[in-house]
Amino acid sequence: MTMQVIQHIELGSAQSSITFSNIPQTYTDLLLVTSIRDTSGGFQLLLLDINGSSSNRKWRSLFGNGVGGVGSQTETSGNPANTIALVNGAVGGPISVVAYTSAQLYFPNYSGSSFKSFSADSVTENNSTENYNFIEAGLWEQNSAITSLTVKTTNTVAAGSSATLYGILKGSSGGVTVS
Amino acid sequence: MSYIALANITLSSAASSVTFSNIPTSVNGVALRDLVLVIDGTASVGINVSIFFNNDNTTSNYPYVRMIGNGSTTSSDTANPTVIGDLQTTRGMIKLSVMDYSATDKHKTLLSRFDNPSSVLGAIALRWANTNAITSLRVRDTANAATFSIGTTFALYAIAG
Numbered sequence: 001m002t003m004q005v006i007q008h009i010e011l012g013s014a015q016s017s018i019t020f021s022n023i024p025q026t027y028t029d030l031l032l033v034t035s036i037r038d039t040s041g042g043f044q045l046l047l048l049d050i051n052g053s054s055s056n057r058k059w060r061s062l063f064g065n066g067v068g069g070v071g072s073q074t075e076t077s078g079n080p081a082n083t084i085a086l087v088n089g090a091v092g093g094p095i096s097v098v099a100y101t102s103a104q105l106y107f108p109n110y111s112g113s114s115f116k117s118f119s120a121d122s123v124t125e126n127n128s129t130e131n132y133n134f135i136e137a138g139l140w141e142q143n144s145a146i147t148s149l150t151v152k153t154t155n156t157v158a159a160g161s162s163a164t165l166y167g168i169l170k171g172s173s174g175g176v177t178v179s
Numbered sequence: 180m181s182y183i184a185l186a187n188i189t190l191s192s193a194a195s196s197v198t199f200s201n202i203p204t205s206v207n208g209v210a211l212r213d214l215v216l217v218i219d220g221t222a223s224v225g226i227n228v229s230i231f232f233n234n235d236n237t238t239s240n241y242p243y244v245r246m247i248g249n250g251s252t253t254s255s256d257t258a259n260p261t262v263i264g265d266l267q268t269t270r271g272m273i274k275l276s277v278m279d280y281s282a283t284d285k286h287k288t289l290l291s292r293f294d295n296p297s298s299v300l301g302a303i304a305l306r307w308a309n310t311n312a313i314t315s316l317r318v319r320d321t322a323n324a325a326t327f328s329i330g331t332t333f334a335l336y337a338i339a340g
Contacts, residue, residue: 114270117271174201178335179198
């Protein structure tokens, strides 16, 4: 099977992070799909550690907020090196307003022996006029295989947040040729 | 099985282009709906990457719109038809989806994300102005001068539907 669920984690209570450990090295690419909220109010940061580290990272982002704000940043712009996106925090309104940031990260060739690229797409939602569509180009400047991924937020990851890790395996079928 | 690996290549030498041919509309009786192409690696110099379907090299048949950021400024343009993203001399990636590639009653639309952490990133929406089913795709440097580097990978998948 080309695409398989490796693990799904959903938080019954607030936690410091969501971690996928001992990632099998039998796939080609990884896809991480998250639904995340921070326990504090306002917009917070969505962060990602690779193999337990927030270091050795380069990234470049592009974002818009729906109220005229648009920008592009890098890992030298003042945010932590392991920044992936913005995430909405807790809101004080009715329970129906509670929403989670959706983020999707793709890691090609995660088990290879070169630096690791990744691509991140995310969108916040809090039923107001200001929300963020945030995309990021990431690079983990290590030759090691990726064996763990840890998702966290600026403060604490709220209950109800979830993450699913998929493995994708390249292959051949249907008689397609490549040259 | 809804996500199907069709073909892949890891370059053992630099290549000016990569072509996927004989793309079917079904596999083992399962109809295929969309294509996904993942490119991960580098180029000999910083390049725009172009895509051509079914040997159609008429660039005006590939209108596009792009949004792009370089870490400090942002822009948007429609100036470079056929382009699906950038590759640089430092590691980056392009991931694109072609919707309804096997349909014969519509133009084909493509959404691409390109990511170069040391240079530029962005998103592209492109249309191939042709109603034929896609049976081949070729990617190369837009200027047709540079090469994809050794170790760069290209993987093609299909989504059933």
